[in-house]
Amino acid sequence: MPELPEVETTLRGITPHIQGQQVTEVVIRHPQLRWPIPDAIRDLLPGEVITEVARRGKYLLLHTARGTVIMHLGMSGRLRYVASETAIGKHDHVDIQFGDHCLRLTDPRRFGAVLFTDQAPLEHKLLAHLGPEPLSSDFSAAYLFKKAAGRRSTIKSFIMDSKIVVGVGNIYACESLFRAGIHPERAAGKISLPRYEKLAQAIVEVLSEAIQQGGTTLKDFQKADGKPGYFQQSLMVYGRDDEACLHCGSTLKLKRLQGRATVFCSRCQR
DNA sequence: AAATTCTCCTGAAGGC
DNA sequence: TGCCTTCAGGAGAATT
Numbered sequence: 001m002p003e004l005p006e007v008e009t010t011l012r013g014i015t016p017h018i019q020g021q022q023v024t025e026v027v028i029r030h031p032q033l034r035w036p037i038p039d040a041i042r043d044l045l046p047g048e049v050i051t052e053v054a055r056r057g058k059y060l061l062l063h064t065a066r067g068t069v070i071m072h073l074g075m076s077g078r079l080r081y082v083a084s085e086t087a088i089g090k091h092d093h094v095d096i097q098f099g100d101h102c103l104r105l106t107d108p109r110r111f112g113a114v115l116f117t118d119q120a121p122l123e124h125k126l127l128a129h130l131g132p133e134p135l136s137s138d139f140s141a142a143y144l145f146k147k148a149a150g151r152r153s154t155i156k157s158f159i160m161d162s163k164i165v166v167g168v169g170n171i172y173a174c175e176s177l178f179r180a181g182i183h184p185e186r187a188a189g190k191i192s193l194p195r196y197e198k199l200a201q202a203i204v205e206v207l208s209e210a211i212q213q214g215g216t217t218l219k220d221f222q223k224a225d226g227k228p229g230y231f232q233q234s235l236m237v238y239g240r241d242d243e244a245c246l247h248c249g250s251t252l253k254l255k256r257l258q259g260r261a262t263v264f265c266s267r268c269q270r
Numbered sequence: 271a272a273a274t275t276c277t278c279c280t281g282a283a284g285g286c
Numbered sequence: 287t288g289c290c291t292t293c294a295g296g297a298g299a300a301t302t
Contacts, residue, residue, distance in 0.1 A: 074279090074297085075295050107279095152272085259295080261295085
């Protein structure tokens with residue numbers, strides 16, 4: 001379940017291998033991901049050079065002179081740069097080949113996506129309405145506070161809304177709210193600016209630390225095994241329901257909000 | 271406009 | 287041992 005730190009780690013892992021490289025062939029074994037993979041990927045990409053690799057939210061962007069590949073890893077997606085002869089696994093759906101190596105997309109649950117646009121990629125339907133990057137200067141407590149005015153949705157679904165801010169998935173939403181001492185079900189519009197200061201800082205810290213942890217697995221990027229960086233991170237609440245709060249010792253609670261597992265401390269988070 | 275529900279998919283886990 | 291059921295989970299689409 002790639003969250004933003006894992007997507008960023010993926011970006012950093014693949015960029016040195018494919019930037020400036022020419023695509024020789026694209027093999028699509030299973031075109032049915034979240035949306036059908038467009039023929040343009042296979043038809044237009046060979047011969048093109050990857051001029052830049054970028055990220056917007058959890059979307060990865062592979063720029064070429066003829067257009068941009070937009071990729072999303074969904075729940076279970078994984079990109080690896082491997083020798084082309086590497087044995088094909090059951091869920092290896094796409095290879096973008098660069099001579100004797102390829103960028104291979106593996107995605108058991110097929111919630112991921114591979115799309116193509118010849119327009120300005122940031123104006124693509126999927127990207128045009130995304131909120132600011134949490135690690136950019138556009139993201140701040142003041143921004144959150146202003147956006148939250150009048151909102152009655154829970155703070156958890158508010159910060160997980162990609163139109164508000166990108167890249168805060170379920171795990172990091174739980175962790176950020178714990179760090180900020182805010183109850184996940186509190187109405188977004190009823191939180192003070194000082195509390196948003198804590199929350200914004202918590203989001204930045206949690207994501208930054210996770211990216212740093214992801215970096216520790218970077219050197220092993222080409223290996224097939226190795227857990228995602230965030231599982232090595234010491235998570236304070238996520239996955240620790242019925243265990244003791246690391247601050248006060250109370251038993252952490254699990255509650256489903258909008259179908260998502262939400263773990264919190266009812267004593268520390270108000 | 272905002273909030274909620276539905277949907278895609280498969281592997282893992284639990285029940286019997 | 288094995289079959290069946292249940293469920294997680296990102297995020298766009300549909301619905302209210």
